[in-house]
Amino acid sequence: MSTATITSTALSQHHETAQQLPRASRPLAAVTGAELQAPLIQGGHIRYANLDYGASAPALTVVSAYLNEILPYYASVHRGAGYASQISTSVYENARNIVRDFVGGRPDDSVIFTRNTTDSLNLLAGCLPVTDGKHTDEVLYLDIEHHANLLPWQGVPTEALLPRKPCRRP
Template sequence: MNSLKRDFPILQNREIVYLDSGATTQKPKQVIKKIEEFYEKNNANPHRGAYTLSMEATEVYENARKRIAQFINAKSDEEIIFTKNATEALNLIAYSYGMENLKVDDEIVISIMEHHSNLVPWQKVSKVTGSKLNYMYSNQDFEISDEEIENKITDQTKIVAITHVSNVLGTINPIEKMIKQAHKKGAIVIVDASQSIPHMKIDVQDLDADFLIFSGHKMLAPLGIGVLYGKHELLNQMSPFLMGGDMIEYVYEQNTTFAPLPNKFEAGTQNVEGVIGLAAAIDYIEEIGYSKIQEIEKQVISYAREELEKLEFLKLYLTPNEMNHSGVISFNIKEVHPHDVASILDSQGVCVRSRKSLCTTFDAIFGD
């Protein structure tokens, strides 16, 4: 594990224990180097110029798209749309699919453990279209039961938007079951893989996910790059989200026809260095291999669970079943403000996320 640590320059430059990868990961030198290389050798605006350098930049950019399609086993690289982050990808689906396909009394189902980026856009869609926003609640083991899935995903459901791994609890949700139930009822499913893709292999065809989104920066890639995967037939029928350069086919004074996929959804100059960095991060992850990553994580998480459980003053929010739990460990120390806990840990060089119990998940479970 120490040899992997040496790949991260920031961990050589700072005396820290970085435990906030759920917020954003540090970047290995292999990713940083690829970005430097792009600026030193290939930089130009892709899809813009007919000169060699611009065509090379286009090739680098489009090869990265192919790499990402292959990584999640998309049928075609046209199903991969680059966005700014997971939040923008979810908003794109909410506006371009949700607003156009939902009507009064249709239902959107999300879970109570969603990140706000997979909650607030659906509130907006529900208000504008007159559809209902329903929640799948977690039980006291911080899991969503089969019964809850069957009760909430019904004939009225048109969209299910679900996080694969909760950023608050680390719970791994049974998305396979949810997708099966949703498809049985004729609904489409959006999987938020932001917290799962750094830790486990994702195969969109195997899952039969209709849409799947994630942010690069949580999986060793640069900040400011996100991915939206969508089934070709769904993306094809959707209207563009943002309008501008490079997403058009012909522009007339009063009307415009749009470019085919994926350009239809990529208006304006893109974050090319982010895309290249993401492809490099994927190379890095695959070189280590998910089985090795999981082996290391299992050791670290089991050790942390075991040691933290010994501390009586600490309340842990963990699913009892280790198989349903990824790398996030949430805890609270009664009577001590979380920011104080984080500040004390910071004084020892330990970086953790702190929050004053505001998230919807805890409010719903504990009535806090």
């Protein structure tokens, strides 16, 4: 089964399912775990509303369906010669093309996958170009940034950092 076949099958199944749902439940239904019921102290259950999206968010159902479809082919990427490894490597590399197309990248642009946003920011902070000992790019940040977003920039010379103060409300 090709990567394109797996992707198109998962997307079409998701679209068909979403169209069968009542309009009010479609946004929640697109998220894995939307039907989760939480127990109430006084007894009974209520539909759970996950408001903790800071470090993790539930997967979209189309993503969950796709992962379930390719899970039997899961194997080492770029390190195996077997059938499953070849499929996993193909899916992994095709994901780069999908992301590149999604963000409007050029064919010669690189897409780098990292473990998380903090890892990405650390990588980016270490990759800014330096000319004559000074960074040639500038970084704009807000005073309300999460701590994990501020730490990577501590090693960057202050002339490259452009703090933006919050707007004052009347």
